[in-house]
Amino acid sequence: MKDTIPLGRFAGVRIGLHWSVAGIVALVAVGLGVYWLPVAFPGHAPVAYALGGAVSAVLLVCSVLAHELAHSVVARRNGVVVEGITLWLLGGVARLRGEARTAGADFRIAVVGPASSAVLALVFGVGGWMAVRLGADELIVAVLGYLAVLNAVVAVFNLVPAAPLDGGRVLRSALWALTGDRFRAAVWSAWAGRGFGFLLIVAGLAEVLGRSTGGLWLVLVGLFIVNMASAEERQARIGVALAGISVGDVMSSPVETVEARQSVEQFFRDAVVSHRHSAFPVLDEHGQLRGLVTLQHLREVPVEVRGGTALGQVACPVEKIAVAEPGEPLALVLPRMTQTSRGRILVCSAGELRGIISPSDVARVLSDHSLTATLPAGADLTWEPETRPPPSDWWFPGQQRPR
Template structure:
């Protein structure tokens, strides 16, 4: 899930919003604006609108607290964090890699629901203190709503079904019991698919028996859970098959590279047609890698500007391209590879370009090791945590 807008960083973790998060705000704010006048009548429409929007925004803050707790605990256990994105169905903490032990997996997963409970308690205390101070009406309604919805968030995420936190907890327990993290992940994913299909059926029955729209929300959540759980099952199978494989075993060694000072015209007319690659590593004057350029990127330069534009100007820099080492475990690299544009990573050793790793390379070695060649998706090790 790629953020549409980046808000900044909290404790070093990049925070972003996907455009679909506006749907959450609209749904929650609309529900509050429609129902709260019946609960606490006597306020102006503007007051109800402000309260409803404030409640929706504070709910997003609650989601952020939930996801941030995952990210910080994961980082404390040595798992790199790409960032957090809030979107239509909750939040996503993008963790690069997996926990090193069942205990670490349990702590990373369990802290999310715990954070939601803590947030619920804080809002509950605020409601209680506000009541003692004689504050009533809309303020209490909003605080009570936030208390309740965070309790629901914690309970829902404890359901033992991937990709929910409860599924991670189930996976850690099965991993500790059987000693096989990949088989534990498969079982957790299957539980997630079963739960997701159950939500879809429940939502369908709700829609057709009550003629109400609320069931559509459960159908969407069910579809999301089934989709992610299916991907996670494939990831687990891929990870099990690729256990012990290093990047150097799969990468393309000594790839053709282009100088960053090369003009776009020369690249498109002389180099790309001959080499017939879709992307090329870019090196600086000293021969060290400085980025990656695709034929598509170069072709987007206006024809009249191509003769004065260099590849270094249009290429993705190393900050935007996954850079991996040849001795890294392939399963640890897959999340970065699949999260990149084009599914490519530069392999660098001692500052020099050692190779390039692509999704095709992964598919080839997966086929050689007995898989169906479809290893892909987000990659083993990406933890996709929907909060809500």
């Protein structure tokens, strides 16, 4: 999910809002400021109710952000690259590039989110208690109490042992530690996730049949969980099938490279007779990697400016290129293919370029194992591998549910 409104960086993590978050903010603000607070605490000015609802909505979004930041900070400390955090309609998504390398790291990354929500629930609860002791206005106490309860529900709901919830990742890490097989542990966690998702759907439909519109939230989230858990199961099964296959077994080598100073026009003149591939690492005059170009993106350069446009100017920058080492398990590297706009992985060892993995290389291996996968558009092929969904969290204002 892409950001609509960038908010900058915090603790080195890029943070953004998706446009849909405005809907949930409005729902919470109106639900509290127009309906719940006036009914529960009558006698205040309309502006006080509106302010209470708005403050609650903003602090709720901040609570979700704190939850995601906790995931992100711990992930970075455990060697997992964090691309950013996006807040959206159902909560937040921390976009992680890669996987934890140990069961312990996987556990720490997963459990810190619910732990942070529990701490926030305690903070808001203590704040509400202190507000009562100090004789603060009852609307202030109500807002603090609402946020305390909601963060507590977020913490508890996220610990449900079902993928892709945090609790599902805790379950996966525990099974991984017990069995030593991360992929089978992921399959079992995904099964639990699908079962839980179907339970939410059934519960939601029962509420809808009972003429409660709140059930629609349960149906929506249940469908989301089922879809995400199914995606995780497919990815995990690919990991089981590809056990023992390393990056070095699949990569294409040697790698055909191009010079950063070469013009796009010159490239196309040479490509007819000398280039046999569709993606090319770009090297500078010192032989250092400067990016990656593909035929698809070079064709998008207007013909009239190709003569004055160097390959280095249009190359995907190094920081956006997925990189792996020859000895890494292929199954752990596959998710990285969707983290780069070119859909390739460069294989490096001791700082030197050793090979490249393209979607066609992976497709060949999956075909050999009678497997299929789908990867995002942008890989220059109609085929694309599918990745495990990143940790994400949802809240449900109508039901006071998170994640």
